[in-house]
Amino acid sequence: MVYTGPQPGSSEQISAIVEELRGLYPQARYELNFTTPLELLVATILAAQCTDERVNAVTPQLFAKYRSAQDYAQVGQEELEQDVKSTGFYRNKAKTLRAVCQYLVDHYHGEVPQSIDELVKLPGVARKTANVVLVNAFGVTEGFIVDTHVGRVSKRLGWTQHEDAARAEQELMRLIPRSEWSSLPHRMIYHGRATCAARKPRCTSCTLVAYCPSAII
């Protein structure tokens, strides 16, 4: 089957997809549970290569036990490891949480900074985590969230060829109107989970097939 839709990456193809996804997922939002910027930062760090559902199963007890950056900075490595174990990569994640929170204590009185330049200086925080915290905690849109789903869906739609998330983000920021930066990534993630799955994409039930050069019907 040869793709005959609008050129991948063209404004015609992009606007058609944006409108379709808006209709499909009008209420798309971040699904990790949190009540403060610090909780959001912690949950997002735990979400690396782990489902939201798994993180949400761990954070109620975690947030009840650790109420401030000082709490994470002061706990022992092995104790924190056990508290985050079921999210996988638990040694790295415990080490990252302790280092990030020590940094917050040292530089920001334990608060979470509100610019991307400051956030990406935190140990274990790169563009994806920084963008998530900015948008969902502070309502600030400085970049385009590129996680595993956004990266995969973007490649299949022909928006980027880059595997590297930072390079993909730069290309998406060039292609996508800024007004869509805060909502589109969440909708792409919903679509990536529900339809454009990594292993077995459901192209036959996908309403983007007319705009997707990778569709297999």
Next chain:
DNA sequence: CTCCCGATAT
């Protein structure tokens, strides 16, 4: 590029 890593879907 490799490593970290438990839980789940296929």
Next chain:
DNA sequence: ATATCAGGAG
């Protein structure tokens, strides 16, 4: 059995 999950560091 194996790929994948709202990644990032060395």
